[in-house]
Amino acid sequence: MDFKLETKEVKSVPILKVQGEMDVYTAPRVRSRMVDLVDQGKYNIIVDLQKVDFLDSSGLGVLVGGLKRVKPHKGSIVLVINEDKILKIFKITGLTKVFPIFDTEKKAMSSIT
Amino acid sequence: MKADGSKQVGLTLPAKPEYVVIARLVVAGVARQMHFEEEAVEDIRLATSEACSNIVKHAYEDKSRKDNIIRIDCEVREKQLAIEVSDRGVGLSEEKFNEVCDTEPTEGGLGLNIIRALMDEVKYCRDEGAGLRLTLVKNLS
Numbered sequence: 001m002d003f004k005l006e007t008k009e010v011k012s013v014p015i016l017k018v019q020g021e022m023d024v025y026t027a028p029r030v031r032s033r034m035v036d037l038v039d040q041g042k043y044n045i046i047v048d049l050q051k052v053d054f055l056d057s058s059g060l061g062v063l064v065g066g067l068k069r070v071k072p073h074k075g076s077i078v079l080v081i082n083e084d085k086i087l088k089i090f091k092i093t094g095l096t097k098v099f100p101i102f103d104t105e106k107k108a109m110s111s112i113t
Numbered sequence: 114m115k116a117d118g119s120k121q122v123g124l125t126l127p128a129k130p131e132y133v134v135i136a137r138l139v140v141a142g143v144a145r146q147m148h149f150e151e152e153a154v155e156d157i158r159l160a161t162s163e164a165c166s167n168i169v170k171h172a173y174e175d176k177s178r179k180d181n182i183i184r185i186d187c188e189v190r191e192k193q194l195a196i197e198v199s200d201r202g203v204g205l206s207e208e209k210f211n212e213v214c215d216t217e218p219t220e221g222g223l224g225l226n227i228i229r230a231l232m233d234e235v236k237y238c239r240d241e242g243a244g245l246r247l248t249l250v251k252n253l254s
Contacts, residue, residue: 021134023130023133023134023162023166024130024133024162024165024166024169024170025130025131025133025134054137054158054159054162056159056162056163056166056224056227057163057166057223057224057227058166058224060223061223064223085152085155089159089227092226092227092230092231093223093226093227093230
């Protein structure tokens with residue numbers, strides 16, 4: 001699956017939809033988009049990883065970096081994950097305790113608004 | 114084929130982010146050929162990706178050099194797959210390697226913890242006058 005990054009806004013909350021493989025090559029594009037959103041004053045961001053078929057520590061690092069950017073503004077990074085193989089990576093790194101994770105965009109949105 | 118009956122598949126790639134996907138494809142192909150279960154194939158794919166990403170990020174001081182490489186050697190044994198990932202760069206010292214493994218989640222430092230969690234054996238050594246060699250072993254269950 002080709003890497004694709006889309007941003008939409010629902011009730012003023014940006015939703016970053018990532019598709020494909022999020023690795024050392026593609027993760028910097030996600031970082032750059034998150035930095036742009038924070039620069040625009042968007043401190044509560046949903047990152048939808050439902051269509052991500054591969055994620056490694058470069059991708060995790062970008063999410064952790066995003067969290068560090070929004071935390072000083074009392075913001076949050078909320079994740080949407082519905083694949084066990086992607087969730088497993090968050091579990092083995094202990095990041096399930098760091099990020100709120102939901103299996104649908106609707107539930108993620110409800111946690112913010 | 115080696116004297117002990119094991120088979121080898123080798124690959125040399127430029128140490129650039131866009132080539133790590135090729136390493137993943139090759140090791141996944143070898144693992145599937147050995148009839149690893151799909152979850153184990155994913156573990157092997159991810160661990161190899163982490164090892165290659167470490168090389169891309171840390172092994173070479175001058176990242177613009179065209180002779181910066183990632184070397185991958187898969188050894189197909191009777192009941193396990195051993196993947197050796199090496200470079201010719203400066204990389205992490207052994208002390209730094211262990212330090213990185215013990216760190217809290219940060220933007221870096223997660224990769225080696227992931228490798229250790231997913232593989233059955235992880236060996237790390239620096240060859241005299243050469244780069245680092247990380248050996249990842251997964252047992253066939």
